[in-house]
Amino acid sequence: MSSIRTYLAVDLGATSGRTILASYDGNKVDMRELTRFKHPMIPLGGHLFWDLPYLYNEIVKAITMTVKEGIKIESIGIDSWGCDFAFFGKDGELLGLPYCYRDPHTDGAIERYMKMHDKREIYEMTGIQFMEFNSLFQLDTMRHNGCSALADADKxxxxxxxxxFMLTGKAICEYTVASTSQLLDPNTRDLDKSLLKSIGLQREQFGEMTEPGTVVGPLTKxxxxxxxxxxEVNVVAIASHDTASAVAAVPAKDANFAYLSCGTWSLMGIESPHPIITDESYKQNFTNEGGIEGTTRFLKNICGLWLFEQCRPEFKDVPEDIVELTALCETTRFASIINPDDPSFAHPASMTKAIDDYCEKTGQIAPRTPAEYIRCIYKSLAHRYTAIIELLRQMSPVEIKCLHVIGGGSKNRHLMQFTADALQMPVICGPTEGTALGNVLMQIKAQGLVNSLPDMRKIVAHSVELTEYHPNN
Known part of the structure; x- marks a missing residue:
């Protein structure tokens, strides 16, 4: 293929969003950021929401820019975080703002739901890690609280x-993002009607189940x-859960790897040809989420750089540059370790105080300086990654010989070296824009220009420069 084709990737994260133009020449993908925008949670009436109309307008703005600049795009793909959802009425209008998964209204939701249901049975049905923000528990909470938008929801x-849907008028239910909901049966590859019935919903209220790489259609007139x-330009249902897109862009040469999608969240797992639903996976609360080409992303959700992101505004008299700021961890040997997944770090009023309180509760010295907080966070994440890798090794059908790290956190050389030291195995970093690259690769696949996951990963290897870290001790 001699001509260069251009694609628009919309990559929405929990703290920011971006639109990216990607050019594919048949061998590699070159990407450049078109727009970037902040994506804050909206506090309103004691709850936390997402401003969906704002995100929609940012996407429309980016599409308009491509037209005005004379850029011919082939298609558009959208990825985002999982679990959250929006309600639409029979007239197709948005009903209110979507709740943010960090809203505390689901506190205690698992316990309440399980009073009427068997926890092990739910895990057997879905293979999904129990977290209070899973769509199952969000929807059950809204039903319990008498949410009017839910009561009026047609879709x-x-x-x-x-x-x-807002762009095309077509209601779909893309498989990879649906798999995060704890409403999907990975064996039937559809939403489970009995689970929906348990929270007063019907299958018809959700879109048509759609596999990643499916052409949805053009924008509305x-x-x-x-x-x-x-x-002639279509929106494509890519692997629309951001981690699914990111894992598609792991430049692995064989199956002997674990992956870490490192950003606000850390998502660590393996790629499996089938769901892993066992006594041990249930006990350790691992999740089975949908991948591309029928694969399963067997993984654990870990609190990631959220800890650092929430501490940063509390630091005084520190460098504004992120590289200089993170380098402060070299100036101290601070050794206290926290559990990043402790519930006290989910949505505290002050993250530094939450860390202080945890250290005091566990008989450790609390950090006193920004350098000590940063080192504490990075060392604690590396410590947590090691524990998860050991669990993965016990359950993985393949030997794990290296860790591939994708996402923005892969640029953090201190965290990556701490991780290599803790794991005692190679850590291969890149691409940093793994989600966006996976998004684009699925658009290319939808056009029939690439046939398989291994071929997609060869394109990744041609497109990005990788950085390797090896244990220092």
Whole structure:
């Protein structure tokens, strides 16, 4: 293929969003950021929401920019975080703002739901890690609280599907993001009607189950007029859960690897040809989420750089530059270790105080300086990664010989070296924009220009420069 094709990737994270233009020449992908925007949680009436119309407008703005700049795009793909969803009425209008998964209204939701249901049975049905923000528990909480938007909802669409609906008018339920909900049966590859019934919902309220790499369709006629984009450009259902897209972009040469998607969240796991639903996976609360080409992402959700992101505004008299700031951890030998997954770190009023309180509760010295907080966070994450890798080794069908790290956290050389030292195995970092690259690769696949996951990973290897870290001790 001699011509260069251009794609628009919309990559929405829990703290920021970006649109990326990607050019594919048949061998490698080159990406450049088109727009970037902050994506804060909206506190309103004692709850936390997402501003979905704002995200929609940012996407429309980016599409319009491509037209005005004379850039011919082939298609558009949207990825986002999982579990959250939006409600739409019979007229197709958005009903209120979507709740944010960090909203505390689901505190105690698992315990309440399990009073009427068997926890092990739910895990056998879904293979999903129990977390209070899973869609199952969010929806049950809203039903319990008499949420009017839920009561009036004709359609319930996960965030990337909601935005796809707002752009195209077509309601889908993309498989990888649906798999995060704890409503999907990985064996039937569809939402489980009995689980939906248990929270008063019907299968018809969700979109048509759609595999990643499926062409959805063009923008609505009204949006075509607004943006100037023609009907020949389609929105594609990529692997719309951000981690699924990121894992698709892991430049692995064989199956003997674990992966870490490192950002606000740390998601650590393996790629399996089938769900792993065992006594041990249930006991350790591991999750089975959908991947591409029928694969399963067997993983554990770990609190990631959220700890650092929440501490940073509390630091005084520190460098503004992120590289200089993180380098402060070299100036101390501070040794206290926290559990990043402790519930006290989920949504504290002050993250530094939460760390102080945890250290005091566990008989350790609390950090006193920004350098000590940063080192404490990074060392604690590396310590947690080691524990998860050991559990993965016990359950993995393949030997784990290296860790591939993707996402923005892969640029953090201190965290990556701490991780290599703790794991005592190679840590291979890149791509940093793994989610966006996976997004683009699925758009390319939807056009029939690449045939398989191994071929996609060869494109990744041609497209990015990787950094390797080896244990120092």
């Amino acid at each position: 319930i669409l996960f965030i990337p599907d909601a935005l796809t 009204q949006l075509q007029e607004v943006t100037g984009l023609g009907p």
